[in-house]
Structures are given as structure tokens and as C-alpha cells.
Amino acid sequence: MKRSASAVWQGDLKAGKGTVSTESGVLSQAQYSFGTRFESGKGTNPEELIAAAHAGCFTMALSAQLGNAGFAPEKLETTATVHFEKLDAGWTVTKIHLDVKGTVPKADAAAWEKAATAAKTGCPISRLLNTTITMDAKLGA
Template sequence: MKRHASAQWNGDLKTGKGTVSTQSGILSQTQYSFATRFENGNGTNPEELIAAAHAGCFSMALSGQLGAANLVADQLATTATVTMEKIEAGWTVTGVHLSVTGKVPKADAAAWEKATAAAKAGCPISRLLNTTITMDAKLEH
């Protein structure tokens, strides 16, 4: 399986502008720029897209882990927060924090903890990222 996305950039770093598009068409020439990445401009940025990919991947992985334990979630809500810092080597993604809340009938704390830990370790985007990934996971009844 292969998926693709593309980006186009015109101009210099600070005043230039670019667009990103995805194979599915969900993003189609979506604008990004220096301002959307390092300030509060309108548009997206690579770190936001990584966060969206990680939140979606983790939620699906968690659903799979719960299913393996014969549990089905009524709802899983995941927010991935990507931290980017300027270090000696330059701007670097230094961490991702996953915040997940699940409504899972019949789940106890031990089953929830086991499923979330396995999903965090096993999600393909988690494995892709070479950074520290932290998480807090809350089970609601």
C-alpha cells in the first residue's frame, strides 16, 4: 500500500507561499506559509498534518487493541500535540503528546491501560516518528 501527498512552494522562506494536496483530495492546494508554521497565519503546516495523522492512526490502533480484548468503544477522542523547538541543529519536532478519552462499556482500568499502551507503541505513525511520545488516557463510563 502506498499513499502520497504533494507540496509546492513559491518564493523565499519568509514571504513565499505554498500549497499541499493529498491523494484523496481532502487537501487540495491547501495554503501554507511561514506565517502558518511559525506565527498565527491562516492555513495549515506540516506539524499540524503530522498531529492529525498521529491522532487518526492512534485512534484506529486503539480500536483494534480494544477489539482484540473483545471490547468496543462507543467513542474514542484523541488529540495529538506536536512540539517543535529550535535546538542547536535547528527547528526540530521534539515530542508528541497524545491525549485520549474513551467511552468503552465493560472496560476496566487494566484493560484500558493495556490497550492504550499497545496502541501507542504499535500505531504505524508512532513507529515512524523518531521522537518522545507521551500520553494521558482517560476512560469514561
């Protein structure tokens, strides 16, 4: 299975602007720019998109872990906060914090913690940091 998204950028870093689109069409030429990434401009940014992907992936994985343990969650809510800091090496995602709330009848604290920990380490986006990144880079049209 493959999923794809694309980005188009025009101009230099500070004055330029770009759009991101997803294969599904959920994002279609969504605006991003220096202002949306480093200031408070209107539009999205790569870190926000990673946070959304991680929150969604983790929450699905937590539901699966709870189901495998015999619990049916009524509601799971996750906020993923990406910490983006300027270090000596440049702007870096230094951590992601997951804030999770759940309503899971019959689950005790131990079962909840076990499922949440397994989902945190096992969801595909959590494992993303250990993935291989490949690239084809071509100059010109």
C-alpha cells in the same frame, strides 16, 4: 499499499508560500507559509498535519486493540500535540503528546491502559520515527 501527498512552494522562506494536496483530494492546494508555521497565519503546516495523522492512526489502532481484547468502544477521542522547538540544531519536533479519552463499556483501567499502550507503540504513525526515508532528488524540470 502507497499513499501520497504533494507540496508546491514558490519564493523564499519568509515571503514565499506553498500549497499541499493529498491523493484523496481531502486537501487540495491547502495553503501553508512561514506565517502558518511559525506565527498565527491562516492555513496549515507540516506539524499540524503530523498531529492529525497521528491522532487518527492512534485512535484506529486503539479501537483495534480494544476489539481484540473483547471490548467495543462507544467513543474514542484523541488530541495529538506536536511540540516544535527551536534547538541549537534548528527547529525540531521534540515530542508528541497524545491526550486520549474513551467510553468503553465493561473495560477496566488495566484493560484500557494495556490497549492504549499497545496502540501508542504499534500504530504506523507512532512507528514512523523509526522508518527508513528514501529520496530521489532531481534539479530542473
